[in-house]
Amino acid sequence: MINFQNFNWKKIIMVIIFVLFVVVVGYLMYALFFKSPTPTPEQKTNTGEIGQLPGGTIGTPPGTVTPGDGGTGTVTPTEKITKITATTTSTPDIIAQGGITKITDLDFQKNSSFTLDSTGNNIVSYQKETGLFYKIMPDGTKEQLSERVYKDVENVAWAPGADKAILEFPDGSNILFDIKSDKQISLPKDWTEFDFNKPGDKIGFKDMNPNPDLQWIAMSNPDGSGQKYLEPLGTKAKQFEIDWSPSGDKVAQYNPGSSAATSRLLFVGLNGENYRDIDMRGYGVETKWTPDGSRILYSAHAVSTDHKPLLHIVNASGNTVGYDHQDIALNTWPDKCTFADADTVYCAVPKELPYGADLAPAVADNTPDYIYKVNLKNGAKSFVAEPEYDYTIDSMQISDDGSNLFFTDKQTGALHSIKLK
Known part of the structure; x- marks a missing residue:
């Protein structure tokens, strides 16, 4: 057996201490003189690509219209307009100046049809659900114009100044309602698609007599007296549109179609005039007269527009009918436009339209719009x-003083306004 008492423990402890001392001193000498320093992480610098500054970003492609910058530009027929996303810190402009703009809600009821009153600065509105007529001021003040109730009217034809309106009902009944005098007159059931002339003393309409041989385009006094028959409809009633020109010499338009790329537009006058026809640049033509009756704003689609509606302007009076035919290069319809004067039009333009939108316009019923102003003199x-x-x-309607742009929205029919100045 090992006898631990014979060991010299003092010497053993001294040896252990010496060994530990040598190890510690050796490590310290290694750390001070031989160990490599720990590398410091390198700061990475973006040197950029050829032709770019370090840290540069890719800019907007040339020619892109970026709404909201207050600039101008041309939108090509197939160009997709970039949507602006408002940030939580953005404040809409009170007066429109090319950016996101505040909307004033004037009336939350469904406004089935509206127009400007005789002052040109207030709205007269028919509301289908209540059957009532109202005057609505720019500040939202609302005044009921009559106790008479006309529910479920299908179409309203307004006289200039909104002192009269012709109401078409689903059962074929027609009523001339004199809003100013609060009186009404019944018109024949066979008459339809009414339109007043600019002075408001004549109406144009289609007489859809049950006998096809007696179906005509006609005109009369607003109360139905003084009838004058202008053009037989034959079997092509759907190709005629009652649309009295502001100049007063044309009552209707006829679009029979023509070739694979164009269609024709002809006019019906008061006395059998033989007006020159216009070759329209596409199909599905929808029109709107300029306030002076000298030109027609119209939309049409073709292969070249991806069958989206494209706006055009063309002369439509005197000896220059069909001349000065210009593409406006906005994809929208004339019924989404309103004239400030003969040379200035405001249009609501869908933010994007799919291929074939003019073949089925309802595809745009839930697409938000931008608002553009077009100078028809130079196309700007x-x-x-x-x-x-x-x-x-x-x-849309613009007030006569140019300060307010009134509009209804498709989703609710509510009436809104945008301040232009």
Whole structure:
């Protein structure tokens, strides 16, 4: 057995201490003189690509219209307009100046049809659900114009100044309602698609007599007296549109179609005039007269437009009918436009349209709109506003003083306005 008492423990402890001392001193000498320093992480610098500054970003492609910058530009027929996304810190402009713009809600009821009153600065509206007529001021003040109730009217034809309106009902009944005198007169059931002339003392209409041989385009006094028959409809009633020119010499338009790329537009006059026809640049033509009756704003589609509606302007009076035919290069319809004067038009333009949109316009019923202003003298377009909410604009009117742009939206029929100045 090992006898631990014979060991010299003092010497053993001294040896252990010496060994530990040598190890510690050896490690310290290694750390001070031989160990490599720990590398410091390198700061990475973006040197950029050829032709770019370090840290540069890719810019907007040339030619892109970027709404909201207050600039102007041309939108090609197939160009997709970039949507502006409002940030939580953005404040809509009170007055439209090319950016996101505040909307004033004037009336939350469904306004089935509206127009300007005789002052040109207030709205007269028919509301289908209540059957009532109202005057609505720019501040939203609302005044009922009559106790008479006309529910479920299908079409309203307004006289200039909105002192009269012709109401078409689903059962074929027609009533001339004199809003100013609060009187009504019944018109024949066979008459339809009414339109007043500019003075408001004549109406144009289609007489859809049950006998096809007696179906005509006609005119009369607003109360139905003084009838004059102008053009037989034959079997082509759907190709005629009652649309009285502001100049007063044309009552209707006829679009029979023509070739694979164009269609024709002809006019029906008061006395059998033989007006020159216009070759329209596409199909599905929808029109709107300029306020002076000298030109027609119209939309049409073709292969070259991806069958989206494309706006055009063309002369339509005197000896220059069909001349000065210009593409406006906005994809929208005339019923989404309103004239400030003969040379200035405001249009609601869908933010994007799919291929074939003019073949089925309902595809745009939920697409929000931008608002553009077009100078018809030189074709210049300027971006006016993006409404602060995603409205699909149904129809628009601009006040005579140019300060307010009134519109209804397709989703609710509510009446809104944008301040232009």
